Amino acid sequence: MEKDLTLHINGQPHTVRVEPDTPLLYVLRNQLELNGPKYGCGHEVCGACMVLLDGVAMPSCRVPVESMEGRKIMTLEGLTHPNGELHPVQRAFVQEQAAQCGYCLNGMVIAAVALLETNKQPDDAAIRVGMERNLCRCGSQTRVMKAIRRAAKES
Numbered sequence: 001m002e003k004d005l006t007l008h009i010n011g012q013p014h015t016v017r018v019e020p021d022t023p024l025l026y027v028l029r030n031q032l033e034l035n036g037p038k039y040g041c042g043h044e045v046c047g048a049c050m051v052l053l054d055g056v057a058m059p060s061c062r063v064p065v066e067s068m069e070g071r072k073i074m075t076l077e078g079l080t081h082p083n084g085e086l087h088p089v090q091r092a093f094v095q096e097q098a099a100q101c102g103y104c105l106n107g108m109v110i111a112a113v114a115l116l117e118t119n120k121q122p123d124d125a126a127i128r129v130g131m132e133r134n135l136c137r138c139g140s141q142t143r144v145m146k147a148i149r150r151a152a153k154e155s
Contacts, residue, residue, distance in 0.1 A: 007068055009034070010078030020066035025049045027065045028075060036076025036106045040135070047107030047134035051075050057107075057114035057133070076106045079113065089113050092151035093144075100138030107134045112148045121152050 006015045009032065016031050028034045028051070037060050040048030044059040051060045052074035079087035086094070089112045099105045108131065115122060115130030122130065127148050136144070 005065060005069055007073060009073045010075060018065055021064045023061055024063050024065045024068055025060040034075045034077050038103055038106055047111060048104055050107035050110040052110055052114060055117055057111045076109060088154045089151045092147040096143050096147040096150060098140055098143040098147040100140040104134060104136045108144055116152055116155055
């Protein structure tokens with residue numbers, strides 16, 4: 001049975017009417033039209049659907065939306081400042097041309113933001129660990145590493 005839920009997304013409350021076991025990803029994309037998170041594998045292993053959940057990078061494709069009440073959810077769209085200025089990680093990804101096809105980009109940026117929140121100056125080993133939940137089939141990992149190192153310097 002559908003239920004009204006209030007979610008705190010990108011700094012704003014949003015009330016949605018939805019089946020409580022609906023995956024968060026579907027609510028973000030279909031009801032709130034936040035298209036940063038992408039449907040990838042549907043099994044929480046590719047990273048395309050990542051969001052920041054209370055500051056931690058988490059897949060959103062299987063987590064029931066009901067469990068998100070009272071939590072702070074940040075999507076790729078929420079990283080951009082209201083004046084249009086990109087988050088340092090987004091800016092670094094653009095400067096290093098770290099996107100190839102762009103499908104995994106949401107998860108890569110979200111994971112990089114979470115990493116830099118906990119480790120301001122990660123070495124390459126820490127970056128690899130921080131990004132291991134993100135699958136990129138285009139082979140842009142070298143540029144992703146450069147972008148994260150650049151964002152760390154600029155933050």
